[in-house]
Amino acid sequence: xxxxxxxxxxxxxxxxxxxxxxAIGVALVSALVVSTASVLLKPIQDxxxxxxxxxxxxxxxxxxxxxxxxxxxxxxxxxxxxxVDLATGAFLPGTDAxxxxxxxxxQDPETSVALTTEQxxxxxxxxxxxxxxxxxxxxxxxxxxxxxVHGTGYAxxxxxxxxxxxxxxxxxxxxxxxxxxxxxxxxxxxxxxxQAQWPGTLALAEDGTPVVEVVKGGATEAWQVDGLxxxxxxxxxxxxxxxxxxxxxxxxxxxxxxxxxxx
Amino acid sequence: MKLTERLTDPLIxxxxxxxxxxxxxxxxxxxxxxxxxxTMSVALTVVLGASSIIISTIRAHIPGSIRLIVQITIIAxxxxxxxxxxQAFAYETxxxxxxxxxxxxxxxxxxxxxxxxxxxxxxxxxLADGIGNGLGxxxxxxxxxxxxxxxxxxxxxxxxILPTVETGGWFEPLGLMSLAPSAFFILGLLVWxxxxxWTDQSEAVExxxxxxxxxxxx
Numbered sequence: 001x002x003x004x005x006x007x008x009x010x011x012x013x014x015x016x017x018x019x020x021x022x023a024i025g026v027a028l029v030s031a032l033v034v035s036t037a038s039v040l041l042k043p044i045q046d047x048x049x050x051x052x053x054x055x056x057x058x059x060x061x062x063x064x065x066x067x068x069x070x071x072x073x074x075x076x077x078x079x080x081x082x083x084v085d086l087a088t089g090a091f092l093p094g095t096d097a098x099x100x101x102x103x104x105x106x107q108d109p110e111t112s113v114a115l116t117t118e119q120x121x122x123x124x125x126x127x128x129x130x131x132x133x134x135x136x137x138x139x140x141x142x143x144x145x146x147x148x149v150h151g152t153g154y155a156x157x158x159x160x161x162x163x164x165x166x167x168x169x170x171x172x173x174x175x176x177x178x179x180x181x182x183x184x185x186x187x188x189x190x191x192x193x194x195q196a197q198w199p200g201t202l203a204l205a206e207d208g209t210p211v212v213e214v215v216k217g218g219a220t221e222a223w224q225v226d227g228l229x230x231x232x233x234x235x236x237x238x239x240x241x242x243x244x245x246x247x248x249x250x251x252x253x254x255x256x257x258x259x260x261x262x263x
Numbered sequence: 264m265k266l267t268e269r270l271t272d273p274l275i276x277x278x279x280x281x282x283x284x285x286x287x288x289x290x291x292x293x294x295x296x297x298x299x300x301x302t303m304s305v306a307l308t309v310v311l312g313a314s315s316i317i318i319s320t321i322r323a324h325i326p327g328s329i330r331l332i333v334q335i336t337i338i339a340x341x342x343x344x345x346x347x348x349x350q351a352f353a354y355e356t357x358x359x360x361x362x363x364x365x366x367x368x369x370x371x372x373x374x375x376x377x378x379x380x381x382x383x384x385x386x387x388x389x390l391a392d393g394i395g396n397g398l399g400x401x402x403x404x405x406x407x408x409x410x411x412x413x414x415x416x417x418x419x420x421x422x423x424i425l426p427t428v429e430t431g432g433w434f435e436p437l438g439l440m441s442l443a444p445s446a447f448f449i450l451g452l453l454v455w456x457x458x459x460x461w462t463d464q465s466e467a468v469e470x471x472x473x474x475x476x477x478x479x480x481x
Contacts, residue, residue: 009324019326026333030340037344044351052354 089253151241300408308397315393415440
């Protein structure tokens with residue numbers, strides 16, 4: 001009785017069993033190699049992405065006029081992170097924001113709520129119950145508030161950071177952290193030229209209603225920003241995700257509370 | 264043919280890009296700067312060497328009816344591994360290379376060497392052939408990448424070499440060099456130069472116009 005592997009290899013190459021055997025064998029070995037590499041390298045890749053996002057946040061702070069001086073004055077070198085209960089808008093002291101992943105939390109039924117079609121402007125289906133916000137305060141007054149937002153674009157989930165000024169109405173900056181939109185069209189939301197239009201835009205009306213719009217063919221009002229040519233769906237997605245996150249199902253309750261009571 | 268010849272022959276005499284005109288697409292796309300050209304060169308050479316040796320080792324057992332798909336599966340697996348490694352250890356460069364690392368799978372060069380050489384030769388010569396062709400490809404990429412970055416931006420590997428007008432120097436960057444057509448021009452000039460020096464590479468003219476055909480008709 002010969003070794004079964006040898007017997008298999010000794011079959012003629014045009015034999016059906018051998019053809020199937022070789023095909024399955026090659027596929028299995030390749031799959032194993034690919035998954036091993038993917039799993040082993042995942043932590044390093046995640047660290048790269050996290051470092052890049054931290055660098056984007058730093059870059060956003062750098063482009064805000066006077067923000068670095070203010071931070072120097074108040075003696076902090078990074079923004080303060082607080083967890084927010086999105087339903088009530090209350091801060092959750094004692095909840096650790098480190099390692100909290102909004103997208104992962106939105107997948108878990110225990111840490112998220114389902115959205116109805118009318119609520120779900122950002123097309124995200126579920127919204128986490130908590131979210132981290134980043135803020136800068138001086139003598140108890142809020143100076144800058146940074147909100148992480150996300151939504152479904154044309155071909156990917158778009159993640160961004162929206163910085164609001166102390167009046168809680170005006171955009172200080174918008175930075176896109178992550179997207180996989182069409183290169184050359186929707187992906188231009190990553191470009192500094194496009195993001196540079198955001199500072200000064202009126203995101204919310206005085207009563208706290210989100211009014212920000214991404215429009216075609218020339219923004220004329222204070223609450224409008226030019227969309228991207230050839231990327232209508234991506235431009236709309238940005239508008240809707242901002243309206244969602246600034247609205248009553250997003251950070252609305254927290255913004256109302258901050259407007260009424262301060263920090 | 265000796266192993267060293269297998270390794271050096273594809274550098275100029277039998278260069279995959281300038282003689283066989285393979286792998287042009289990626290040669291155009293990744294040569295806007297020297298660093299992307301270098302990373303792509305290393306990635307392709309590794310994939311080509313590894314795929315050649317693996318395919319050559321199991322060549323006797325690859326059924327002819329499914330040989331192409333077996334080759335592609337092996338090449339694709341190697342490319343994904345390389346891409347993952349780049350994303351882990353060379354994140355910035357991997358973002359610039361974006362889809363072109365993934366497109367090594369469809370690079371005619373890789374499948375071409377697997378099908379033409381590794382399927383019929385023992386592992387060691389196949390490895391030498393794979394790496395040799397990878398180096399031939401790399402050589403052209405590096406030449407094109409160097410010229411394009413130097414003339415297009417006045418830098419090499421991001422280091423300023425020619426002081427540009429913007430920074431108070433004398434060099435006016437040629438914007439065209441950063442665009443794809445310039446890679447065609449440089450490749451064309453390279454092919455011309457190489458075929459003028461090694462005239463045996465020139466292809467025979469397929470047809471000639473009859474002399475004075477116009478006058479005869481009149």
